């Protein structure tokens with residue numbers, strides 16, 4: 001969920017342009033005028049022969065699709081605290097070691113443990129209609145015999161704040177908020193705060209439960225789960241998402257002005273925190289091994305589907321990128337590190353745990369990337385770091401020319417698992433993936449291997465590999481993110 005909250009802050013790029021190779025003088029023609037003059041070193045191109053070998057190897061023998069297949073077929077769903085999450089850690093350790101990474105190990109973290117249980121819902125008046133519904137992650141359950149109440153509909157979080165408490169008390173609040181389809185996922189980012197805050201907003205006015213229109217762009221009967229949260233001192237009420245088609249119907253019934261009653265039974269349980277782990281592996285640098293270029297993705301997934309797009313694809317992209325770099329005849333100067341984070345979906349314990357465990361080493365993290373927006377092709381890149389490092393970013397981005405990746409001068413975000421690194425000043429580079437259809441299946445039972453297209457994921461893996469190689473082989477320092485840009489955007 002949080003990764004996608006991250007998208008919330010993303011506006012459309014102000015300007016974009018195709019990446020171009022740096023000029024002879026070392027200055028990229030794309031360098032914004034606000035940046036300082038580049039040094040000769042700042043535009044050091046990546047080792048061309050290594051890049052060519054890497055590109056050809058990825059085009060002819062990418063195993064990215066095979067990694068998603070293996071993770072989804074051999075492990076499956078892997079929500080924090082579940083047996084699947086333990087199997088995923090073992091899978092990741094085995095896979096990284098088999099694919100030639102060094103120092104492969106798991107780093108333990110405590111993670112939330114929530115179980116869904118059985119769940120069902122029905123409109124009981126003015127007609128009887130079974131609902132396609134699923135609990136939001138972290139929700140409390142209902143009593144075993146369920147919760148039945150009249151429905152009160154709102155179209156925003158702001159609307160519930162303005163509602164008359166007398167009209168809301170004792171009811172199930174229905175939040176009917178559409179998710180806009182966008183290429184960069186920003187529509188999801190704008191809608192998702194409803195999922196996070198719906199229960200608290202309704203409980204403050206005395207509601208007994210909450211249902212939301214799924215935060216998704218499909219028109220199907222697949223409800224989308226995802227994390228929600230409670231606040232201390234506010235009653236914890238059960239919260240569920242309706243498939244978008246069921247939300248449509250509930251809205252039509254409400255529009256008639258007759259009382260609508262809904263019944264839902266959620267078997268969800270919050271259990272004591274459990275053991276989880278990040279999995280880390282390195283392609284050791286040949287000249288500056290203590291400097292790290294980090295490739296991150298998250299190993300956990302929701303429980304309904306198989307976590308193919310979210311984030312099996314991201315894991316596969318970064319594993320394949322590192323595997324191909326490890327096979328190069330000449331290893332890059334800096335270390336390329338893969339981190340498969342625990343618990344992105346409902347707590348970020350993995351991201352926080354990595355930053356805590358590597359505190360002093362973060363000063364030597366040269367640049368970080370994250371893959372957590374499915375299996376689509378990379379269409380644009382952007383950077384967050386000091387202005388003086390923008391030429392180094394452009395030199396790195398030049399490695400993506402052949403893939404048709406545009407360069408944006410908008411600040412990168414870095415993604416949710418990189419949040420603690422951004423806060424510590426580690427520069428980040430976004431490789432933005434095509435996500436137009438990603439939110440059709442995101443967090444649903446339909447998040448399966450069938451949604452992964454080989455050609456697309458191979459392009460994405462190639463982009464991550466080429467950018468990581470360029471960043472790891474360059475001699476330039478990407479600097480630190482200025483203090484004022486380290487807080488979450």
Ligand code: ZN
Pocket residue numbers: 001003310345443
């Ligand atoms: Zn997710």
Ligand code: ZN
Pocket residue numbers: 001003298310311344372373
């Ligand atoms: Zn994700």
